[in-house]
Amino acid sequence: xxKSAFLLAAVMSASAAHAADVYTPGSKDDPNVxxxxxxxxxxxxxxxxxxxxxxSSESKLSDEARWLLSEDxxxxxxxxKSEALYREIAQTTTDQLTLxxxxxxxxxxxxxxxxxxxxxxxxxxxxxxxxxxxxxxWQDLLSRVLMAQGRYNEAVSVLTNLDNASRQTxxxxxxxxxxxxxxxxxxxxxxxxxxxGRMRVMTSEDLALRDKANLxxxxxxxxxxxxxxxxxxxxxxxxxxxxxxxxxxxxxxxxLAPRGAKQEHSSVADADDRPFFSSFSTxxxxxxxxxxxxxxxxxxxxxxxxxxxxxxxxxxxLKRALVAWVTLINRDPMDPAVQEGWLAIPYSLNKLGAxxxxxxxxxxxxxxxxxxxxxxxxxxxxxKQNLMVDRIVRDDLNAxxxxxxxLKDLPDAPETYYLQSLLAEHRFQEALKNYRDxxxxxxxxxxxxxxxxxxxxxxQSPERANVATDVLVKHATEDWTPPWKESNPPAELRSExxxxxxxxxxxxxxxxxxxxxxxxxxxxxxxxxxxREKIDALKTRLVxxxxxxxxxxxxxxxxxxxxxxxxxxxxxxxxxxxLVEARFALARLYDRQMKGELDDK
Amino acid sequence: MPxxxxxxxxxxxxxxxxxxxxxxxxxxPTTPPPPDSNALKLDQxxxxxxxxxxxxxxxxxxxxQDSLYPPYTRTNVFLGVRFGNLIVxxxxxxxDGGEAQKYDFEDVExxxxxxxxxxxxxxxxxxxxxxxxxxxxxxxxxxxxKADAPPLTGNLxxxxxxxxxxxxxxxxxxxxxxxAPPSLxxxxxxxxx
Numbered sequence: 001x002x003k004s005a006f007l008l009a010a011v012m013s014a015s016a017a018h019a020a021d022v023y024t025p026g027s028k029d030d031p032n033v034x035x036x037x038x039x040x041x042x043x044x045x046x047x048x049x050x051x052x053x054x055x056s057s058e059s060k061l062s063d064e065a066r067w068l069l070s071e072d073x074x075x076x077x078x079x080x081k082s083e084a085l086y087r088e089i090a091q092t093t094t095d096q097l098t099l100x101x102x103x104x105x106x107x108x109x110x111x112x113x114x115x116x117x118x119x120x121x122x123x124x125x126x127x128x129x130x131x132x133x134x135x136x137x138w139q140d141l142l143s144r145v146l147m148a149q150g151r152y153n154e155a156v157s158v159l160t161n162l163d164n165a166s167r168q169t170x171x172x173x174x175x176x177x178x179x180x181x182x183x184x185x186x187x188x189x190x191x192x193x194x195x196x197g198r199m200r201v202m203t204s205e206d207l208a209l210r211d212k213a214n215l216x217x218x219x220x221x222x223x224x225x226x227x228x229x230x231x232x233x234x235x236x237x238x239x240x241x242x243x244x245x246x247x248x249x250x251x252x253x254x255x256l257a258p259r260g261a262k263q264e265h266s267s268v269a270d271a272d273d274r275p276f277f278s279s280f281s282t283x284x285x286x287x288x289x290x291x292x293x294x295x296x297x298x299x300x301x302x303x304x305x306x307x308x309x310x311x312x313x314x315x316x317x318l319k320r321a322l323v324a325w326v327t328l329i330n331r332d333p334m335d336p337a338v339q340e341g342w343l344a345i346p347y348s349l350n351k352l353g354a355x356x357x358x359x360x361x362x363x364x365x366x367x368x369x370x371x372x373x374x375x376x377x378x379x380x381x382x383x384k385q386n387l388m389v390d391r392i393v394r395d396d397l398n399a400x401x402x403x404x405x406x407l408k409d410l411p412d413a414p415e416t417y418y419l420q421s422l423l424a425e426h427r428f429q430e431a432l433k434n435y436r437d438x439x440x441x442x443x444x445x446x447x448x449x450x451x452x453x454x455x456x457x458x459x460q461s462p463e464r465a466n467v468a469t470d471v472l473v474k475h476a477t478e479d480w481t482p483p484w485k486e487s488n489p490p491a492e493l494r495s496e497x498x499x500x501x502x503x504x505x506x507x508x509x510x511x512x513x514x515x516x517x518x519x520x521x522x523x524x525x526x527x528x529x530x531x532r533e534k535i536d537a538l539k540t541r542l543v544x545x546x547x548x549x550x551x552x553x554x555x556x557x558x559x560x561x562x563x564x565x566x567x568x569x570x571x572x573x574x575x576x577x578x579l580v581e582a583r584f585a586l587a588r589l590y591d592r593q594m595k596g597e598l599d600d601k
Numbered sequence: 602m603p604x605x606x607x608x609x610x611x612x613x614x615x616x617x618x619x620x621x622x623x624x625x626x627x628x629x630p631t632t633p634p635p636p637d638s639n640a641l642k643l644d645q646x647x648x649x650x651x652x653x654x655x656x657x658x659x660x661x662x663x664x665x666q667d668s669l670y671p672p673y674t675r676t677n678v679f680l681g682v683r684f685g686n687l688i689v690x691x692x693x694x695x696x697d698g699g700e701a702q703k704y705d706f707e708d709v710e711x712x713x714x715x716x717x718x719x720x721x722x723x724x725x726x727x728x729x730x731x732x733x734x735x736x737x738x739x740x741x742x743x744x745x746x747k748a749d750a751p752p753l754t755g756n757l758x759x760x761x762x763x764x765x766x767x768x769x770x771x772x773x774x775x776x777x778x779x780x781a782p783p784s785l786x787x788x789x790x791x792x793x794x
Contacts, residue, residue, distance in 0.1 A: 021790045031679045031720050031769050031790060038719035042709055046655075053659040078648050113644055114636030148633050431640060434647050441654045448661055455668040464671070471730065474765040475673040479791075534664050541657050549654070552647050559640050 025059035033065050040068060045076040046400035046440070063093070070102065076402035077437060079109050083122075097131045104137055109403060111145050112426045119145045135162065140172045147175065152183040170196050170206070174213050181220060193217040197236055210236075211243040218250050227257030242420075245337040248328040252344055255321035318348045333368060334375065334417045336574055342368050343578055346585065355589060362586045369579045376572045379415035383564045386557055388413035393436050400440065405433050415564060422567045431560050438553040445545050452535060452542070459531050666725070674727035675767045679720040682711075682774045684783045686744035689714060689774065690752065694737045696728060701736070720771060728763045735759050737772050737785055757785035766791060 023029040032055055039048035049072045052065060061069065066089060073082035086102050093099055103126045110119035123142045130138055139158055146155040159168070159176045168176075174196045180189030196213035199206070214236045221230035231254040237247035325348070328341035346361035382388065391411035399405055407429065410416050422428050458464060666675070678694055688711040695701035702724055706714075713719060738756035761770065771788040 021788065022793045023790055025792045029790075030792070031677070031722075031771055034681070034718060034720035035679060035722045037717050038713050038721050041713035041716045041719060049655050050658045050662055053655055054663055057659060057663070076651065078651050080645075080648050081652060114641055116636060150633055427637065427640070430644075434644060437651065438647060441651065444658070445654065448657075451661070451665060455665050458668045467671075467673070471673050471765065474730070478765040479793075531664065531668065534660070538657070538661050538664065541653075545650075545654060545657060548650055552643070552650055555643050556647070559637070559643060 024062075026055050026061040026065055028062055028064040030055070030065075033062070033068070036065070036072075037068055040072055040075070043404060044400045045072045045402050045404070046444070048072045049076060063089070067098070067102075074102075074106060074109055075404045076400070077109075077433060078402075079106060079113065079115070082106060082109075096129055097133060100126060100129070100131045100134045104134060104141060107141055107145070111141065111148070112403075113430050114427065116145055116149050120149070136164065136167050136169070136172070139164075140169065140175070143172070143175050143179065147179055147182075152179045155179040156183050156185070170199050170209055174209060174216075177213070178216065186220075186224075190217060190220070193220075194233075197233065207238060208242060211238055211241050211247070215243045215247050215250070218247065218254070222250055222254055222257055225258045227254045228259035230254040230257065245328060245331055245335045245341075248324050248331075249337040249340055249344070252321040252324040252328070252341070252348075255317045255324070256348075315352065318352050322348050332417070333372060336571060339369060339372060339575060339578055343582055346582075350585070350589070355592070359586065359589045359593070362582050362589065365582045366579065366586065369575055369582060373572065373575050373579070375414065376418065376568060376575060379418050380565065380568055380572070382414045383561060383568060386561065387411075388415050388419070388564075389432065389435065389557065389560050392432065393439055396436070398440065398443070399436070402437055403430075403433060405436060407432070415568065418568050418571055419564055422563060428560070428563050431556060431563065435553065435556040435560060438549050438556055442546065442549040442553060445542055445549060448538070448542055452538060455531075456535060459535075670725045670727055672767045673765050674729060674763075676726050676728045676763055677767070677769045678723045678726065679769060679771045680714070680723050680774075681718065681720045681771060682714045683718070684774050684776050686715065687741050687753075687774060687783055688712070688744050689739060689741045691740040692723065692737070693739075694723065694735065694772070696726065696736075697734050698736075701738075723772075728768075730763050730765045732760060732762050735761060735770065735787065737787075739774060739783075739785060741774065741783060753783055755782065755784050757787060759787045761787065761789055764791065 021029075023031070026033065028034075032051060036048045036051040036055075039045070039051065049069070052061065052069045052072065055061060055065070056069070066085065070082045070085035070089065073079075073085065083106055086099070086106065090099055103122055107119045107122040107126075110116070110122065120142070123138060123145065126138070139162065143155040143158050146152075146158065156176065156179045159172065159179070165173075173192050177189045177192035177196065180186070180192065182189075193213045193216060197210055197217055199210055199213075201207045201210055214233050218230045218233040218237075221227075221233060231251060234247045234251040234254055237244055322345060325341045325344045328338055329345065331338050333339070342361075342365040346358040346365060349355075349361060350358035388411055391413060392407065392409075395409055395411070396405070407423065410423070416423075419428075676696075680689070680692055682689060688708070689706045690711070691703065691705055693701040693703040704723060710721070714721060736756065736758050739754065741753045742750065743753070757772070769790045769792075771790060773786045773788060774783050775786050776782075777784055777786075
């Protein structure tokens with residue numbers, strides 16, 4: 001049994017090597033379509049597009065191949081081509097779910113690129129035939145588009161009209177919270193942000209969202225003079241994370257702000273929302289009484305102080321604020337929150353009556369801020385040389401991922417540290433992707449110079465010129481089916497019934513009614529397109545494309561530079577504003593010192 | 602700030618960028634700034650340029666293929682994996698006892714082979730019409746294999762006839778029976794004209 005099975009398998013594999021399966025070009029069985037799909041799955045959308053476009057110029061693409069083509073277009077950042085193709089597909093397809101997903105992806109592309117009106121229009125158009133499975137995704141995206149347009153009221157309607165809150169993601173809930181507050185419905189918005197700020201976390205991204213919700217809510221409370229509520233919220237933020245410095249700053253100010261009325265927690269609490277034991281350290285844990293390093297003030301160069309003029313409560317609040325800020329100033333000096341912390345400390349010390357220490361801290365703050373201003377200048381000149389952006393591009397030189405490209409690593413350039421927030425924004429990311437794409441395409445076009453020479457050499461080779469005629473004939477006729485074998489009946493030969501004996505046949509030969517007009521061509525055809533002419537045309541196109549790509553790359557690079565310069569200029573202005581404040585405060589303190597008014601407690 | 606922390610922070614910020622920007626950090630709700638019209642205009646230019654570059658590549662590739670691999674000698678070799686979670690590490694192929702062309706696969710390439718019944722075009726080669734011999738070998742490993750597990754290897758020797766038109770040879774990593782190790786199978790296909 002085993003032996004016969006083995007023999008059968010051997011026979012089958014041997015026959016497979018000889019039998020040639022015939023496929024329809026452009027169909028899903030075409031190995032070239034499968035190869036294009038492979039390139040798509042590999043993230044090589046540019047190559048996949050070339051493969052599919054080459055096929056489509058030779059034969060009609062199947063529906064599967066057209067889906068792939070439109071997906072490739074979008075992934076390579078060509079929303080216009082992709083949209084046109086999806087519109088064509090939409091007229092014939094019955095697969096509304098796949099079409100819906102494709103349209104959502106297209107709207108996401110438009111949103112990220114900044115085509116907000118187009119994104120909104122796409123989303124509103126697809127509402128009618130929206131498959132149930134895509135409702136929450138659709139709501140989430142439409143609300144983000146509306147919020148980016150400042151249409152908070154409409155965003156709230158989109159997110160609340162369908163009564164499906166339980167199926168919405170925490171990201172959507174955060175967005176709804178922000179939209180509600182911006183729309184003047186603060187209590188509901190606070191409620192939602194509070195719930196997101198207490199959510200169960202599974203990933204580092206969840207933690208970041210949780211922190212962002214708490215930071216947003218904390219600062220909202222602070223701006224509304226609700227220090228007590230703000231403090232409790234800031235304490236939920238992790239002690240180490242992208243939002244921890246700003247939370248520490250807020251925590252200090254929350255100690256000094258009016259406590260305000262107690263805020264009610266959400267009345268609708270899911271089981272998931274309840275506080276839970278976590279393994280990550282929050283600011284509340286870090287700064288809890290008794291846990292703080294006793295030497296924290298000593299390390300910061302502060303003596304014990306007591307202020308007689310202030311009430312005990314206020315003094316205690318100032319000291320608690322100092323704890324948060326002393327922790328803060330030991331962190332990244334390039335973070336604007338840390339820079340503000342350097343000013344907040346002497347401000348509090350001054351209030352506490354520790355004038356000499358306040359003076360010393362203002363002096364330190366001036367040194368820190370001056371150093372930062374110098375660092376910002378270095379970063380500015382680095383931006384002008386495009387150092388960071390070029391290093392980012394160089395690290396991932398040949399990736400063809402277009403719009404799907406992700407920033408995986410950051411170069412150690414002076415401006416990297418200042419531009420963290422900007423680097424994560426869509427406007428910068430999308431501009432960076434376009435810059436990368438122009439560079440990648442320029443390299444592709446440059447590479448064709450050598451390949452064209454190789455083509456010319458191959459076309460002039462003796463082997464090419466001396467191909468046996470029978471090979472060419474067989475190539476032309478191998479798969480050729482004579483027309484009479486397809487639809488025409490075979491020709492029948494019939495004998496002439498009216499034949500006379502040889503030499504006596506006198507039936508006149510039929511003469512043609514019209515004389516065919518034959519015109520001989522003279523010279524070479526005006527549009528001769530031999531290989532040589534085609535290659536010459538390619539060379540001309542290559543030169544034009546090289547210039548266009550260089551121009552586009554320069555223009556995109558300038559946009560990236562402008563974004564970075566504007567961001568850094570904003571930060572530099574802030575540093576300078578802090579410097580002015582610090583120097584003014586110092587001058588006042590020196591003045592009082594001169595007058596003998598400083599009497600440290 | 603250490604670069605490592607900065608990288609980590611940006612990675613997280615990129616993910617969280619998919620939710621609304623926190624205009625609430627400012628004292629009062631602010632209307633987001635409108636998108637930069639110059640940036641959008643340039644994006645349109647670049648989209649048009651991408652189309653031109655693709656058309657150039659389409660035309661140039663077709664011409665290159667005809668020049669370097671005329672259809673009467675052109676033979677394309679594809680590799681496919683029809684075997685669960687088999688990760689191809691290396692693959693080599695040679696014709697008529699000639700020098701073998703070797704390919705090392707990165708993980709992303711091997712994983713793409715497992716999806717959608719994909720095929721990777723490994724090479725195009727010129728072979729005269731008539732009978733030929735092909736030799737192919739592979740080194741692979743199961744995705745869930747232990748780190749010290751020996752690699753799986755195999756090879757194939759087969760004969761085939763190259764016809765007078767473009768010939769496609771598909772080498773498939775398959776399982777010929779229950780619990781059988783992966784092996785190579787050859788499929789010859791051609792386009793209907």
